[in-house]
Amino acid sequence: xxxxxPLLTALIFLGPIAAxxxxxxxxxxxxxxxxxxxxxxxxxxxxxxxxxxxxxxxxLTLGTGFAATLxxxxxxxxxxxxxxxxxLARRAQAALAPLLATPHAAxxxxxxxxxxxxxxxxxxMSPWATGWDRPPDWATxxxxxxxxxxxxxxxxxVPYLLLMAFAGLGQVRAAEGMRAAAAMGYGxxxxxxxxxxxxxxxxxxxxxxxxxxFSLSVVDVALILGPGTPPTLSALVLRWFSDRELTQWFPAAxxxxxxxxxxxxxxxxxxxxxxxxxxxxxxxxxAGGRGGQARLLRVGVPAVxxxxxxxxxxxxxxxxxxxxxxxxxxxxxxxxAFTLATWQAQVQAIAxxxxxxxxxxxxxxxxxxxxxxxxxxxxxxxxxxxxxxxLALIWLPLLLPQLAFLFxxxxxxxRLDLDGTLGAVVWTHLLFVLPYVFLxxxxxxxxxxxxxxxxxxxxxxxxxxxxxxxxxxLLLRPLLVAAAVGFAVSVGLYLPTLFAGAGRVTTLTTEAVxxxxxxxxxxxxxxxxxxxxxxxxxxxxxxxxxxxLNRDRRGMRPA
Amino acid sequence: xTLKRRPLLLAALALPIATPIVVRAQTPGQPLLAxxxxxxxxxxxxxxVFFNAWGGDDRTNAFIAWxxxxxxxLHGVDLRHVRLRDTAEAVAxxxxxxxxxxxAGGSVDMIWINGPNFLAMKEQGLHFGPFVDxxxxxxxxxREGKPSTVVDFTVPVEGLAAPWRMAxxxxxADSARVPDxxxxxxxxxxxxxxxxxxxxxxNVRNFMGVTFLKxxxxxxxPDQAALLRPVTDxxxxxxxxxxxxxxxRLRPHLWRGGRQFPENGPAQxxxxxxxxxxxxxxxxPSEAAVAIxxxxxxxxxxxxxxxxxTIGNTSFVSIPYNAANAAAAMxxxxxxxxxxxxxxxADPRVLGNPTVLDIAALPExxxxxxxxxxxxxxxxxxxxxxxxLQEPHPTWMTRVTAEWESRYGR
Numbered sequence: 026x027x028x029x030x031p032l033l034t035a036l037i038f039l040g041p042i043a044a045x046x047x048x049x050x051x052x053x054x055x056x057x058x059x060x061x062x063x064x065x066x067x068x069x070x071x072x073x074x075x076x077x078x079x080x081x082x083x084x085l086t087l088g089t090g091f092a093a094t095l096x097x098x099x100x101x102x103x104x105x106x107x108x109x110x111x112x113l114a115r116r117a118q119a120a121l122a123p124l125l126a127t128p129h130a131a132x133x134x135x136x137x138x139x140x141x142x143x144x145x146x147x148x149x150m151s152p153w154a155t156g157w158d159r160p161p162d163w164a165t166x167x168x169x170x171x172x173x174x175x176x177x178x179x180x181x182x183v184p185y186l187l188l189m190a191f192a193g194l195g196q197v198r199a200a201e202g203m204r205a206a207a208a209m210g211y212g213x214x215x216x217x218x219x220x221x222x223x224x225x226x227x228x229x230x231x232x233x234x235x236x237x238x239f240s241l242s243v244v245d246v247a248l249i250l251g252p253g254t255p256p257t258l259s260a261l262v263l264r265w266f267s268d269r270e271l272t273q274w275f276p277a278a279x280x281x282x283x284x285x286x287x288x289x290x291x292x293x294x295x296x297x298x299x300x301x302x303x304x305x306x307x308x309x310x311x312a313g314g315r316g317g318q319a320r321l322l323r324v325g326v327p328a329v330x331x332x333x334x335x336x337x338x339x340x341x342x343x344x345x346x347x348x349x350x351x352x353x354x355x356x357x358x359x360x361x362a363f364t365l366a367t368w369q370a371q372v373q374a375i376a377x378x379x380x381x382x383x384x385x386x387x388x389x390x391x392x393x394x395x396x397x398x399x400x401x402x403x404x405x406x407x408x409x410x411x412x413x414x415x416l417a418l419i420w421l422p423l424l425l426p427q428l429a430f431l432f433x434x435x436x437x438x439x440r441l442d443l444d445g446t447l448g449a450v451v452w453t454h455l456l457f458v459l460p461y462v463f464l465x466x467x468x469x470x471x472x473x474x475x476x477x478x479x480x481x482x483x484x485x486x487x488x489x490x491x492x493x494x495x496x497x498x499l500l501l502r503p504l505l506v507a508a509a510v511g512f513a514v515s516v517g518l519y520l521p522t523l524f525a526g527a528g529r530v531t532t533l534t535t536e537a538v539x540x541x542x543x544x545x546x547x548x549x550x551x552x553x554x555x556x557x558x559x560x561x562x563x564x565x566x567x568x569x570x571x572x573x574l575n576r577d578r579r580g581m582r583p584a
Numbered sequence: 585x586t587l588k589r590r591p592l593l594l595a596a597l598a599l600p601i602a603t604p605i606v607v608r609a610q611t612p613g614q615p616l617l618a619x620x621x622x623x624x625x626x627x628x629x630x631x632x633v634f635f636n637a638w639g640g641d642d643r644t645n646a647f648i649a650w651x652x653x654x655x656x657x658l659h660g661v662d663l664r665h666v667r668l669r670d671t672a673e674a675v676a677x678x679x680x681x682x683x684x685x686x687x688a689g690g691s692v693d694m695i696w697i698n699g700p701n702f703l704a705m706k707e708q709g710l711h712f713g714p715f716v717d718x719x720x721x722x723x724x725x726x727r728e729g730k731p732s733t734v735v736d737f738t739v740p741v742e743g744l745a746a747p748w749r750m751a752x753x754x755x756x757a758d759s760a761r762v763p764d765x766x767x768x769x770x771x772x773x774x775x776x777x778x779x780x781x782x783x784x785x786x787n788v789r790n791f792m793g794v795t796f797l798k799x800x801x802x803x804x805x806p807d808q809a810a811l812l813r814p815v816t817d818x819x820x821x822x823x824x825x826x827x828x829x830x831x832x833r834l835r836p837h838l839w840r841g842g843r844q845f846p847e848n849g850p851a852q853x854x855x856x857x858x859x860x861x862x863x864x865x866x867x868x869p870s871e872a873a874v875a876i877x878x879x880x881x882x883x884x885x886x887x888x889x890x891x892x893x894t895i896g897n898t899s900f901v902s903i904p905y906n907a908a909n910a911a912a913a914m915x916x917x918x919x920x921x922x923x924x925x926x927x928x929x930a931d932p933r934v935l936g937n938p939t940v941l942d943i944a945a946l947p948e949x950x951x952x953x954x955x956x957x958x959x960x961x962x963x964x965x966x967x968x969x970x971x972x973l974q975e976p977h978p979t980w981m982t983r984v985t986a987e988w989e990s991r992y993g994r
Binding site: 059060077078080081142143158159160162164167168169252253254255264266267268269270271351352354355370373374377436439440442444445527528529531536539540542543544545546548 | 634636639640641642645646649653664665666667668669670672673674675676677679680681683684685686691692700701704781787789839840841843844845846847848849850851852853854855857858859860878879880882989990992993994
């Protein structure tokens with residue numbers, strides 16, 4: 026049984042991706058018998074290239090994707106370099122972790138509520154500082170250059186990359202390296218960049234690629250913060266997929282494939298840039314410049330990070346504020362009155378998607394945990410080692426644009442008569458939840474001292490008892506954190522829900538994105554606010570429960 | 585690879601409306617279409633209805649939620665609103681199911697529909713019915729006084745979709761800032777030039793945005809009668825050329841310089857409430873009254889219409905040919921036609937939509953529901969609204985959207 030776990034996981038996992046990619050590839054070249062496409066041709070590509078706005082959409086995709094990734098990466102590197110060894114780093118880690126739980130869509134909506142010309146920032150500053158009694162005619166959201174989209178993505182990607190960096194720093198001997206560098210007269214920032222970064226980067230590579238791919242192919246954030254005429258390529262492709270003329274599916278499939286090619290090319294470009302930077306960097310290191318104290322950087326970067334943190338928190342706060350707002354006109358900094366009216370009016374409508382969100386997230390997380398633990402146990406008890414290449418497979422759903430295989434997967438689900446069922450949505454969510462659960466659980470699980478299990482076994486405990494009473498109990502905290510991460514990922518998924526749910530299974534995310542097009546801000550605030558609070562509550566429980574259970578066990582409290 | 589359009593069918597649709605119409609059943613032999621109403625009710629009880637309806641307007645969403653609670657109480661039907669970003673999504677789903685040969689047990693039970701979406705489904709034989717005359721409440725529909733309840737965008741409905749709300753274009757102006765609003769699309773240019781950035785139109789991919797352009801088409805097309813026939817290259821060119829000349833004069837003076845547009849009609853409300861817009865287009869004569877009542881527009885918002893009239897149409901619900909719960913959908917469609925639902929929808933605190941029914945034909949008690957509705961200074965009386973202009977043939981909408989997209993969407 027246990028021996029088969031990795032294989033089973035791979036099948037559950039790779040089946041949909043393979044079916045999905047094939048189901049996108051064939052229509053991209055004219056093959057989709059259900060719609061009368063029975064011959065291979067390049068017509069879909071001709072239609073794609075003739076589509077108005079395609080060129081601009083591609084440029085926009087590349088610009089926003091690379092800008093968001095570079096900006097996030099730059100900030101993270103600068104922050105790590107500026108805070109290495111300072112208590113600030115640990116505090117930042119604690120403050121950032123909950124931000125990871127916030128779904129992209131909710132954050133994007135909250136961000137729009139902040140920076141729109143009539144947003145909270147403008148309200149708070151008007152009219153006393155700005156002189157505005159009406160909002161300025163500025164495109165601070167949905168701007169044609171995608172700046173709001175870049176900032177919205179950065180807001181979410183920085184906490185993720187930073188936590189990945191902190192995790193990576195635990196594996197390289199940063200403190201020792203820094204001491205040696207300092208002894209040789211290197212400034213703190215220069216020393217970090219020359220000694221620690223080259224060791225850290227390999228740990229960050231896959232997370233960075235995931236950020237790059239996500240930024241290039243995201244749909245929900247692009248719909249909320251990005252421009253509309255034309256939008257990014259992914260939003261354009263989604264528009265064609267939902268056209269009533271199903272012949273649009275052919276160019277849409279070609280567009281999804283184009284997006285895949287763009288993403289692969291982007292990774293390649295990044296890879297080449299890595300090499301170039303590495304060789305330039307080696308020369309820079311060899312040149313032996315010691316660098317100064319970089320005081321400005323050591324104050325400036327944490328300040329930028331603080332702004333980012335405040336913006337994240339304010340984005341959530343503004344959602345909640347709107348959901349309780351009575352009349353609230355520009356330029357009032359706060360609503361005239363607070364009221365429960367929105368929640369009372371929406372409670373019935375919001376309950377159904379909220380329950381679906383909960384059910385899907387719980388089921389997906391439970392499945393992902395079971396599969397992950399089975400794989401990890403197979404590794405430890407049966408010696409089934411997946412190997413490095415198999416491990417890279419777990420990243421696959423995060424390194425492919427969702428659109429590239431979700432459409433084909435939806436066609437397969439229709440054929441299996443599973444579309445629009447909870448099961449299909451859970452299965453599809455699993456593709457994205459499993460990697461995160463696996464990645465966050467694998468290290469602590471493997472790091473657990475094997476002697477605990479052996480001692481328990483020698484005292485007569487059976488394998489189940491060893492597993493439950495010893496391993497799970499000792500690793501309760503990472504287990505619950507992994508579950509919270511899985512839950513948060515599931516709650517935030519937009520496109521997978523949209524395609525597998527066929528409109529019948531709707532979650533807070535799909536509803537919030539639909540409403541974001543123009544609904545009353547009070548209602549939108551309620552949907553997006555609840556969407557954000559749900560994973561936050563689960564995360565809080567995951568952190569507090571072990572702390573409470575372990576209150577009498579000093580050795581099991583986090584250091 | 586491309587789905588061939590059938591020119592014959594299009595030609596048939598272009599026949600004058602007076603020609604007797606042979607009603608073609610799209611689902612012949614469907615036992616439900618012959619079943620007595622009691623049996624329909626029996627079959628509906630305990631069933632869900634997946635109502636695919638555009639979810640961009642929270643007032644309408646609230647109305648659908650109310651209707652859901654009523655049909656649950658009255659008939660044990662579980663109405664579930666599938667909130668669409670665009671109605672075309674639901675049509676695409678039905679077409680896709682047909683392509684996959686799922687001819688029964690389909691995932692869409694009912695669609696809020698009209699215009700190009702209705703025509704597309706009719707052309708491909710995807711409507712269930714004709715079922716409208718099977719609905720007990722259908723006899724009160726005001727077919728004479730409101731011809732758009734039986735002819736949708738010049739296309740005969742033929743009982744394939746049940747009307748449930750009337751719509752007519754109005755413009756909303758904040759009377760505190762615009763005491764004397766422009767009364768024609770031509771005058772709008774001068775007004776916009778004098779008040780740059782103070783008006784806009786929704787995204788043209790949204791029905792409200794393209795309706796803004798169709799409203800102008802009525803003013804600038806050299807041959808208005810051509811708008812009521814399927815568009816051809818010969819009729820499109822002069823009309824569209826005149827339209828774009830006008831639009832190019834207007835666009836630079838729009839909100840955000842005409843480079844960015846609100847996603848849909850309701851997205852314009854907060855813009856006016858915050859003072860970003862002074863004037864915008866809406867599709868409901870009571871838009872101002874309803875929004876004021878819900879704190880979504882300033883109390884000074886007032887509707888007005890153009891001197892040469894504004895476009896009006898009817899919203900329908902249709903049932904796809906493969907709907908899993910057609911009986912329950914019929915029950916919902918019948919409820920939407922009831923005096924109770926129509927009067928609730930006409931309430932200026934709810935939707936404020938004019939009813940599709942002939943109030944005079946209703947029994948005394950039902951008439952009283954309409955008489956009891958509150959009045960609002962922000963609602964135009966019917967005589968001020970004027971007789972609505974007929975919607976152009978749906979093909980105009982499709983072509984104008986495509987032209988706009990290729991001219992301004994790149």
